[in-house]
Amino acid sequence: MGSTTKIRDVARLAGVSTATVSRAIHHPAVVTKETRAKVDRAVRQTGYAGNAMARNLRRMETRMIVVLVPNIGNIFFSELLSGIETTAADNGYSILIGDTTSDPGRARVFADYVRGAQADGMILLDGKPPYFAAPASGLDGQAAAANQPPVVVLSERLPGYDFPTVCIDNVAAARGATAYLIGQGHRAIAHITGPLENILTAERRRGYRAALHAAGLPRPPGYEVTGDFSIRSGRLAMAGLLAMARRPTAIFCSNDEMAIGAITAIRAAGLSVPGDISVIGFDDIQFAGCYDPPITTVRQPRRLIGATGMALMADILAHKTVAGGDRVLPTELILRASSGKVSAAP
Amino acid sequence: MGSTTKIRDVARLAGVSTATVSRAIHHPAVVTKETRAKVDRAVRQTGYAGNAMARNLRRMETRMIVVLVPNIGNIFFSELLSGIETTAADNGYSILIGDTTSDPGRARVFADYVRGAQADGMILLDGKPPYFAAPASGLDGQAAAANQPPVVVLSERLPGYDFPTVCIDNVAAARGATAYLIGQGHRAIAHITGPLENILTAERRRGYRAALHAAGLPRPPGYEVTGDFSIRSGRLAMAGLLAMARRPTAIFCSNDEMAIGAITAIRAAGLSVPGDISVIGFDDIQFAGCYDPPITTVRQPRRLIGATGMALMADILAHKTVAGGDRVLPTELILRASSGKVSAAP
DNA sequence: ACAGGTCATGTAAAGCGTTACATTCGGCGT
DNA sequence: ACGCCGAATGTAACGCTTTACATGACCTGT
Incomplete structure (x- = not known):
């Protein structure tokens, strides 16, 4: 009982070869019932637990997936992760x-996990391309992809790259x-955006602008304020909007936290x-429905996005087929008490 | 450029042995500047990334820590994780x-990761002992611990086990x-608890009872209601309390989510x-301060708990010393608008 | 000029489990 | 009764890197 039990020890105790022990554990069907019993007993007696490092090396897989997330502490991502x-x-x-979040350099470290076979694939939630990937460029995209570890992008699209995407x-x-x-x-609708370099931010702003344009409404200067998805930034942005000469009567926020901040302000x-x-938010995080007032928001199927993305990854790893094309999941506008008909013009 | 580059390929290209390549990468100081340059160039040219599985096997470490958490989607834990x-x-x-959360059986899977050397240590946030650990029993505790993978317990104490703990x-x-x-x-203070089997729940309830007792206050039947830490359970528990003949004038909730639920009710x-x-909550999650009204609560240094726990783990792994004793971190009662002086008795 | 020492590099042995291939045994068909 | 086949097990190579030890070159001090 000195150090850890190795497969050899189990084999000796069971009176069989190491190969048989391995088979009894991983492919029980191919060994006799008696042998299996002997091995099982020896395993229990020794408390044998295998050695994943050796197994991984031999099998050339770790059954581990790196998930790159901008901020675990953010509830939006943590629910996605849960899925x-x-x-x-x-x-x-x-x-x-x-x-x-804390250190963008970490992205490189984790990308190297996949490159170094520490993980079998990578799921990206942060909307940034992995450093080792070159933008898709027509023909050689396929060829280049062949030697690259599998990557799946969730929640945001990565323009210029053709990773499988769920969004x-x-x-x-x-x-x-x-x-x-x-x-x-x-008629006076302002928009509090996320960080400008964010693709998500750009897309939502595009939708906001498109709606105004379709209705023939102007886009007064100062009606688009940049936030950073935090409650605080929503509060500050709103404070600025309140100080404007022509104060907006409605605010569309790029996420729920900023909507909460806006309401506070x-x-x-x-x-x-x-x-x-x-006030309207985006995401429908759990607290949106419990806030006072409950917040009107766009519900994203977070768990489903996560589940679909992971299923896609498992599929790619199993079949080695890169099933192209984006999976676009539906959203739903959840009407709650934070929004309503415009009041008499001020 | 067929499959992945191996260290041999780099060695050949650089005109040195594989040992030298390995040294140039991991112990740059021991090779000549010229050799290092040759190797660096070869690495860049081939895009060599090492193979973590082989390295892990050789070094007998993975530099990976399993963290067992009851629910990633819960903001309390996600901030702890962040730390x-x-x-x-x-x-x-x-x-x-x-x-x-989804499947308690997963606990076993992850415990086996440590046992199988897929991870170097394990941090427990779920307040449940790992299946392989026996309760500490005096003398042989030390001996038994010697062969066990390092475990650190955060946020709750595990009575009967002597794992290093941060709480x-x-x-x-x-x-x-x-x-x-x-x-x-x-004078009429009710308590909405967490799940009864939870150690945390028991401790907080003990504190609640102690305070009542110290003040010579009675504990009317029905004043302790069991919740499950969810907003919904807080709402339901509160609805029950409101229906009582002698309605309480204050509620101490075992976490902030249940406080939000209580306020809603x-x-x-x-x-x-x-x-x-x-109403008073516990934890001071981010939303507690932004709720309307802002919630009086007990602040836990979540990030610090996480950071301290991980530092402890790193220390144990580096020095192989099991530094005993609990680290007890301070809490702070954050006074906000959800609590105040008792109103005229009903 | 030679012994002894230092420094850089090469050689080869782990590290542990899995699996292709070889072997053995028993049973069954003719 | 013999040979063949399939099932069960054993043997040993292999996965890739790291590192203890060996080797060789070069330098220094006497």
Whole structure:
């Protein structure tokens, strides 16, 4: 009982060869019932646990998937992760989470995990291409992809790369949300965006603009304010909007946290939601429905996105087929109390 | 450029042995500047990335830590994870997250990761002992521990086991919160607990009871209601309390989500917080301060707990010393608008 | 100029389990 | 009764890297 038990020890105790022990454990069907019993007993007696490093090396797989996420602490991603984890487990995979908030350099470390066969594939939630991938360029895209580890992109599209992707139609969803506000009679609708370099941000803004344009509404300067998806940034952005000469009557926020921040700021200014100003969020995080007032928002099927993405990854790893094409999952505008008809013009 | 580049290919290209390549990469100091340059060039040319499985096997370590968490989707844990991740990265480790919500059987799978050397250590956030560990029993505890993979327990204590632990003093914190309510003149204070089998729940309840006892207050039947840490359970529990003949004037909730649920229920009944009923939560999750009203709560240093725990783990792995003793981190009662002086008795 | 020492590099042996291939045994068909 | 076939097990190579030890070259001090 000195150090760990090795397969040899089990074999000796069971009176069989190491090959038989391995078979009894991994392919029980090919050994006799008696042999299996002997091995099982020896395994229990020794507390043998195999050695994953050796097994991985031999099998040339780790059944581990790297998931690159901008911020685990963010509830939006943590629910997405939860969907990924569940499906991963169902397929015998585990997920290795890489948080890139604190240090963008971590992205490289985790990309190297896949390149170094520490993980079998990589799922990207941060909307940034892995450093080792070159943009798809027609013909040699296929050839180049052949030697690259499998990558699946979730939640945002990566323009210029042709990784399999699971996402929603951000443009349409944002357009729908804005159109709803217009339908409620709002004419002065502002937009609090995410960070500008963010693809998601750009898409949602595009949808917002498209809706205004379709309704023939102007886009007054200053009506698009940049936030960073945090509650605080929503509050600050809203404070700026409240100070404007022509104050908006409705705000479309690029996520729910900023909507919460916006509502806080509106109330701090002595105004009411939705009495004076309507607010719409995006994502439908759990707290959106429990806030006071409950927040109108665009629901994203987070768990489904995660599950679909992981299923896709498992499929690619199993069949080695890169099933192209984006999976676009549906969104839903959830109407709650934070939005309503425009009040009499101020 | 057929399959992946191996160290042999790099060695050939650089005109040195594989040993030298390995040294040039991992111990640059011991090779000549010229050799290093040759190797570097060959590495860049071939895009060599090493093979982690082989390296792990040889080094007998994976620099990976399993973290067992009850629910990644829960914001409390995701922030704890964030603290762990950051410190892990600083120490050259990565974390492998195991979610046990969906399937408690996963706990076994992940415990086997450590046993099978797929991971170097395990951090437990779910307050449940790993299946392979026997309760500490005096003398042989040390001996048994020697062959076990390192385990660190965070956030809750595991009575009967002597794993290194980073936690808060739940009893004292709960007592403090309850005592504060008593100080505000409340005499009818109810408690919404977590799941009963939960150690945390038991500790906080103990603190609650202790405070009542110290103040000579009775514990009316039905004043302790069991929840499950979800918003919904807080709402339901509160609905039950509101229906009681002698309605409480203050509620101490075992976490913030249940406090939010409680507030929702109180308002739905046409009462106000804190006008009619004061509510206190626990944890100080991000949303507690942004809720309307902002929630009085006990702040736990989540990131610090995670960081301290991971640092402890790194220390154990580096020095092989099992530094015993619990690290008890301080909590803080954050006074906000959801609680106040007792109103005129009903 | 030679012994002894240092430094850089090469050689080859682990590290542990899996699996292709070889072997043995028993049974069955003719 | 013999040969063939299939099933069960054993043998040994292999996966890729790291590192202890060996080797060789070069330098220094006497």
